Amino acid sequence: MGEKVLCGVDIGGTKLSVGLVTPGGRLIDSTTTRDHVRKTPEEIVAQIESFVRKLLDRNRLSEADIGGVGVGTAGHLRYRDGVLITMSNLKGFRDFPIRDRLQSCFTAPVYVDNDANAQAFGEFKYGAGTGFSDMVFITVSTQIGAGIILDSRLFRGMTGTAGEIGHTIVEPGSDLICPCGNAGCLIAVASGVALPASARKKVESGMSSPLFAGKNFDFSAVTGELIKQGLETGDELCVSIVDDFARYIGIGVYNVFQIFNPRAIVLGGGLLSWGDVFFDGITTRFKSLAREMVFDDVAIVRAKIGPHSGVIGAASLALEEA
Amino acid sequence: MGEKVLCGVDIGGTKLSVGLVTPGGRLIDSTTTRDHVRKTPEEIVAQIESFVRKLLDRNRLSEADIGGVGVGTAGHLRYRDGVLITMSNLKGFRDFPIRDRLQSCFTAPVYVDNDANAQAFGEFKYGAGTGFSDMVFITVSTQIGAGIILDSRLFRGMTGTAGEIGHTIVEPGSDLICPCGNAGCLIAVASGVALPASARKKVESGMSSPLFAGKNFDFSAVTGELIKQGLETGDELCVSIVDDFARYIGIGVYNVFQIFNPRAIVLGGGLLSWGDVFFDGITTRFKSLAREMVFDDVAIVRAKIGPHSGVIGAASLALEEA
Numbered sequence: 030m031g032e033k034v035l036c037g038v039d040i041g042g043t044k045l046s047v048g049l050v051t052p053g054g055r056l057i058d059s060t061t062t063r064d065h066v067r068k069t070p071e072e073i074v075a076q077i078e079s080f081v082r083k084l085l086d087r088n089r090l091s092e093a094d095i096g097g098v099g100v101g102t103a104g105h106l107r108y109r110d111g112v113l114i115t116m117s118n119l120k121g122f123r124d125f126p127i128r129d130r131l132q133s134c135f136t137a138p139v140y141v142d143n144d145a146n147a148q149a150f151g152e153f154k155y156g157a158g159t160g161f162s163d164m165v166f167i168t169v170s171t172q173i174g175a176g177i178i179l180d181s182r183l184f185r186g187m188t189g190t191a192g193e194i195g196h197t198i199v200e201p202g203s204d205l206i207c208p209c210g211n212a213g214c215l216i217a218v219a220s221g222v223a224l225p226a227s228a229r230k231k232v233e234s235g236m237s238s239p240l241f242a243g244k245n246f247d248f249s250a251v252t253g254e255l256i257k258q259g260l261e262t263g264d265e266l267c268v269s270i271v272d273d274f275a276r277y278i279g280i281g282v283y284n285v286f287q288i289f290n291p292r293a294i295v296l297g298g299g300l301l302s303w304g305d306v307f308f309d310g311i312t313t314r315f316k317s318l319a320r321e322m323v324f325d326d327v328a329i330v331r332a333k334i335g336p337h338s339g340v341i342g343a344a345s346l347a348l349e350e351a
Numbered sequence: 352m353g354e355k356v357l358c359g360v361d362i363g364g365t366k367l368s369v370g371l372v373t374p375g376g377r378l379i380d381s382t383t384t385r386d387h388v389r390k391t392p393e394e395i396v397a398q399i400e401s402f403v404r405k406l407l408d409r410n411r412l413s414e415a416d417i418g419g420v421g422v423g424t425a426g427h428l429r430y431r432d433g434v435l436i437t438m439s440n441l442k443g444f445r446d447f448p449i450r451d452r453l454q455s456c457f458t459a460p461v462y463v464d465n466d467a468n469a470q471a472f473g474e475f476k477y478g479a480g481t482g483f484s485d486m487v488f489i490t491v492s493t494q495i496g497a498g499i500i501l502d503s504r505l506f507r508g509m510t511g512t513a514g515e516i517g518h519t520i521v522e523p524g525s526d527l528i529c530p531c532g533n534a535g536c537l538i539a540v541a542s543g544v545a546l547p548a549s550a551r552k553k554v555e556s557g558m559s560s561p562l563f564a565g566k567n568f569d570f571s572a573v574t575g576e577l578i579k580q581g582l583e584t585g586d587e588l589c590v591s592i593v594d595d596f597a598r599y600i601g602i603g604v605y606n607v608f609q610i611f612n613p614r615a616i617v618l619g620g621g622l623l624s625w626g627d628v629f630f631d632g633i634t635t636r637f638k639s640l641a642r643e644m645v646f647d648d649v650a651i652v653r654a655k656i657g658p659h660s661g662v663i664g665a666a667s668l669a670l671e672e673a
Contacts, residue, residue, distance in 0.1 A: 190646060
């Protein structure tokens with residue numbers, strides 16, 4: 030056995046994934062479950078430990094081969110203490126000392142951060158952010174988050190909750206509401222959770238679509254996947270939603286540009302699977318706002334790591350220098 | 352002569368001020384002119400040098416008593432090179448190597464940064480930001496700018512233009528336009544340059560005010576001072592403008608809070624002279640948006656340094672550790 034492997038743990042509201050990753054960022058093996066949503070925090074800790082041991086066994090590795098365990102989790106984390114403050118999707122996690130509990134399971138050092146920071150650091154180490162010591166990663170998914178890399182390190186702020194650009198207000202008069210309760214933040218107007226209300230508004234304003242037909246159509250069924258299907262058939266309503274979202278994410282990218290003057294802004298998250306029409310809409314909006322205010326090139330690029338970015342990003346946390 | 356003094360230079364679009372400042376942040380003496388606006392960059396450099404020598408003479412100091420010359424300037428600066436990129440208010444400054452030219456006049460080291468960064472660092476060293484290693488200073492004046500202090504140092508970004516929160520878009524559908532050309536950025540909706548169009552809109556929507564009476568009222572005369580007079584008499588239109596501005600600056604403060612999770616946000620600039628009704632309006636808006644998302648206290652406070660903040664802030668730049 031040469032160089033040690035990294036272990037990555039991605040704790041989400043619907044999926045829990047654990048993987049072994051090479052120090053170069055290649056996924057060796059992984060396992061995923063959805064049954065963690067019914068478990069207590071202590072049971073989830075035991076489940077993670079058991080997954081790690083199973084992965085080690087079936088790859089003929091021992092615990093001594095692990096260089097570090099990185100964990101990316103949903104929710105808000107008090108970073109220095111490794112304690113969860115909020116976790117909207119899983120029960121019992123409020124004030125749970127997740128880092129200490131996981132550390133008690135392993136001899137290798139355990140690093141815990143929120144999932145957006147984990148993915149950001151993964152893109153910085155292995156993906157689209159390679160070579161950019163100052164970059165902002167924005168994930169556009171069910172919700173919207175960001176990870177901020179300054180001088181090759183994650184910037185976390187006072188509590189550890191910096192980078193919540195999803196909650197920045199960009200349309201204060203909007204009737205679209207974020208789960209946090211505020212109107213017109215980026216999450217409210219341009220994320221997965223914004224899709225049902227956005228689609229309903231389009232229909233109510235007279236736009237029709239065969240995908241959303243019927244008086245009893247359940248708008249909660251409007252997902253990124255459904256919009257993607259609509260895009261493929263040129264569905265007018267879906268195209269219009271993607272256009273709206275691109276304009277708002279373009280504003281978010283522009284605002285990040287004005288605030289951080291970063292070398293790169295990396296866009297990831299599930300909704301980027303909408304493809305060129307979405308990404309190009311974002312960059313077009315950015316350019317129309319930034320114009321001659323771009324004094325040095327800023328790279329606006331898609332995340333590269335792909336479907337295992339949660340686990341690979343989490344593993345990369347073990348590589349952040351103290 | 353004991354400890355060396357600092358020299359501060361504040362280059363603005365209407366005023367040029369030069370001052371001597373103690374290392375503790377007390378203004379010893381200063382001089383201000385408005386005739387620099389008709390001069391070339393080289394003439395302004397000579398004028399600054401002459402002002403410094405005059406101040407030294409009349410305070411019985413010599414050049415050897417100066418520990419450093421700090422310069423805060425309007426415009427965009429390529430920080431590493433000390434070269435101005437843009438300077439909308441003074442002619443001939445585009446691509447002017449201001450730091451090298453001033454350095455050739457003095458033996459003490461010369462530090463040049465934009466005026467918002469200078470004021471931010473002044474508040475950090477001597478004012479409302481003392482003790483907060485991570486803070487954001489926002490100036491609400493003719494325009495809106497910010498200086499970002501992270502880990503006790505100014506964060507400048509790739510070019511040196513980080514902190515341009517005045518250009519962040521918060522009302523994309525607005526018909527209020529920033530001098531940069533964009534609609535609905537903070538400058539467009541809540542700064543000194545926004546006052547004429549904001550007042551005109553109020554009048555056109557039927558609101559009346561004795562201050563803005565007459566069909567030929569020249570709205571370009573609507574300044575922060577005029578609004579302040581109106582506030583003192585309870586003028587409905589002025590109160591309404593201050594309320595609008597407070598709501599937008601409150602959004603700006605909230606967005607900064609979500610992005611940086613800072614220990615403190617310090618508000619300065621001329622429009623803060625509107626007093627409690629404005630400041631309290633800002634903090635009320637912030638609190639109504641942030642609610643239970645404040646996990647650790649964030650101090651939202653007024654700048655303390657006052658009328659000489661430009662010169663004192665500029666001088667403080669000499670104290671930033673390399």
